Amino acid sequence: MKILNFGSLNIDRVYRVPHFVREGETLSSSGYDVFAGGKGLNQSVALAKAGADVFHAGKIGPEGLFLKKELADQDVHTTFIEETGTVTGHAIIQVTDAGENSILLFGGANKEITEEQIHRVLDHFEAGDMLVMQNELNVLETVLDRAYEKGMILAFNPSPMTDQLKKLDLKKLSYLILNELEAETLMKEKETENQLMKLRKQAPELKIVLTLGAEGVIYEDESQRITQQSFPTEVVDTTAAGDTFLGYFLSMVACGKRTEEALRMASKAASLAISREGASVSIPFLYEIRED
Numbered sequence: 083m084k085i086l087n088f089g090s091l092n093i094d095r096v097y098r099v100p101h102f103v104r105e106g107e108t109l110s111s112s113g114y115d116v117f118a119g120g121k122g123l124n125q126s127v128a129l130a131k132a133g134a135d136v137f138h139a140g141k142i143g144p145e146g147l148f149l150k151k152e153l154a155d156q157d158v159h160t161t162f163i164e165e166t167g168t169v170t171g172h173a174i175i176q177v178t179d180a181g182e183n184s185i186l187l188f189g190g191a192n193k194e195i196t197e198e199q200i201h202r203v204l205d206h207f208e209a210g211d212m213l214v215m216q217n218e219l220n221v222l223e224t225v226l227d228r229a230y231e232k233g234m235i236l237a238f239n240p241s242p243m244t245d246q247l248k249k250l251d252l253k254k255l256s257y258l259i260l261n262e263l264e265a266e267t268l269m270k271e272k273e274t275e276n277q278l279m280k281l282r283k284q285a286p287e288l289k290i291v292l293t294l295g296a297e298g299v300i301y302e303d304e305s306q307r308i309t310q311q312s313f314p315t316e317v318v319d320t321t322a323a324g325d326t327f328l329g330y331f332l333s334m335v336a337c338g339k340r341t342e343e344a345l346r347m348a349s350k351a352a353s354l355a356i357s358r359e360g361a362s363v364s365i366p367f368l369y370e371i372r373e374d
């Protein structure tokens with residue numbers, strides 16, 4: 083099965099800080115690094131490192147060419163990444179000594195995807211292929227609709243969460259992969275059980291993957307619920323924990339693994355990513371998480 087990830091490509095500028103900058107405060111950073119990032123890029127890297135045949139579609143500006151190379155180096159197909167004259171999407175990331183992160187995003191070229199590009203890309207995919215999307219492009223619904231019409235399997239990660247997503251038709255999706263905060267905002271509901279109930283009511287056949295940070299993950303479809311505990315680790319940098327989880331989970335699903343196994347592998351991979359600094363560079367390879 084081919085996986086198309088129509089997603090964001092960002093330059094991550096990571097600053098190490100004692101605490102997040104407060105209103106009116108000028109704070110010195112004790113460290114600075116530049117990484118390839120963006121939820122889209124991270125998820126493509128995770129999918130590829132987990133062994134999937136993944137094609138990334140998106141847009142970059144002139145200073146973002148290295149992002150394409152980084153993806154190609156990880157065996158992600160990059161022919162559907164187009165170049166434009168505007169600034170590449172980028173993120174200013176603060177990472178505290180406690181491993182927490184806060185992120186300021188500028189969409190740049192990620193917000194310039196055209197209808198023509200969508201057509202050009204989707205022409206190369208067919209029924210049974212998987213589409214993965216996050217919420218960092220300007221064209222979410224158009225891509226989802228076209229891919230749905232083609233009979234592709236739709237996996238969506240409502241991140242970052244916006245009001246527009248509350249109107250999304252969840253019935254078209256096969257997989258909804260989200261964290262606690264996203265579930266709370268999307269369903270306007272604090273309790274996990276109520277969130278799941280509301281989601282199921284809106285989309286009875288949806289496969290829900292609700293990640294709960296250190297508490298693990300709940301998977302639910304129309305016939306079963308599976309819970310998977312997280313693998314305890316030293317928290318160094320939580321950036322890309324969710325992206326690592328998603329990439330590993332979907333890659334395992336795409337290659338026919340049982341859901342329990344996919345959840346376990348994804349949790350292990352996310353735990354390892356958290357124990358390392360950075361975003362895409364922290365995502366482990368399959369051999370690192372294979373069980374003896």
Ligand SMILES: Nc1ncnc2c1ncn2[C@@H]1O[C@H](COP(=O)(O)OP(=O)(O)OP(=O)(O)O)[C@@H](O)[C@H]1O
Pocket residue numbers: 260261262293294295296297298299311312313314315317320321322323324325327348349350352353356
């Ligand atoms: N402290 C932790 N220890 C071990 N595993 C963790 C921890 N935090 C997260 N994980 C693993 O990563 C998965 C995804 O985490 P989480 O629910 O925080 O996603 P997220 O909020 O999308 O992540 P992020 O935005 O930080 O990338 C969890 O289901 C769990 O398996």
